[in-house]
Amino acid sequence: MLICENLVMRQGAFSLHADVAFELGKATALIGPSGAGKSTLLAAIAGFLAPASGRLLWGDADLTNAPPGDRPVSMLFQDNNLFPHLSAARNVGLGLRPDLQLGVKEKSQVAATLADVGLEGLGDRKPSALSGGQQSRVALARVLVADRPVVLLDEPFSALGPALKNEMLDLVKGKLVAAGKTVVMVTHDPVDARRIADMVSLVADGDVHQPVATDVLFDDPPPALKAYLG
Numbered sequence: 001m002l003i004c005e006n007l008v009m010r011q012g013a014f015s016l017h018a019d020v021a022f023e024l025g026k027a028t029a030l031i032g033p034s035g036a037g038k039s040t041l042l043a044a045i046a047g048f049l050a051p052a053s054g055r056l057l058w059g060d061a062d063l064t065n066a067p068p069g070d071r072p073v074s075m076l077f078q079d080n081n082l083f084p085h086l087s088a089a090r091n092v093g094l095g096l097r098p099d100l101q102l103g104v105k106e107k108s109q110v111a112a113t114l115a116d117v118g119l120e121g122l123g124d125r126k127p128s129a130l131s132g133g134q135q136s137r138v139a140l141a142r143v144l145v146a147d148r149p150v151v152l153l154d155e156p157f158s159a160l161g162p163a164l165k166n167e168m169l170d171l172v173k174g175k176l177v178a179a180g181k182t183v184v185m186v187t188h189d190p191v192d193a194r195r196i197a198d199m200v201s202l203v204a205d206g207d208v209h210q211p212v213a214t215d216v217l218f219d220d221p222p223p224a225l226k227a228y229l230g
């Protein structure tokens, strides 16, 4: 379990409280109004934002003060976070070795993973020579080779058209959720949540609510979610 134990996060005057557990091997969608704190929670889990109080636990390990690189966590961002001067293959290779000293075995693992996400033969291209959907696949491939047990998605596919977005969500489901990763994803769209999330956690009014089974939550939404869904 990934546990936020009475975690309090602050950004300026904004404050968010989380006392929740994310189940191992499940995909949980964070849904809630703009500015409610969904990205803030992901930043605290990834280690980019130090909590004001409380603890972040991964099984027996206390991650609260661990540097981002030492956490069992990968993150997919909206801008994909690709290095423009590196080829797709080298961008993916960073997930294996940040110094990019890749051996033969590691290079073939990168090529196989690129093929796995539908980018066979495109490893030499720079991000600027790839479409938006292809760039998302490179970022996903980097997360796949990094093989960390927790994957955070901060709306990485929101700039894609509906068909491409669904393809990426299906890849996340097929490659990450099916592989037993613990996935926490921000979304504004209940349809996306229903597509891949086992659980949904409402983030509203300064609080992260305990995740509830997706169908149960959307079939009988609490007032704060009803207000958000309109």
Ligand SMILES: Nc1ncnc2c1ncn2[C@@H]1O[C@H](COP(=O)(O)OP(=O)(O)OP(=O)(O)O)[C@@H](O)[C@H]1O
Pocket (backbone or CB within 6 Å): 011, 012, 013, 014, 032, 033, 034, 035, 036, 037, 038, 039, 040, 041
């Ligand atoms: N660096 C910062 N300094 C001060 N306040 C910040 C900072 N970053 C975020 N905030 C504030 O923290 C609150 C939560 O922001 P956050 O980005 O986590 O919300 P969100 O739910 O992810 O929103 P959205 O759905 O619009 O992406 C907002 O009120 C925002 O203005």
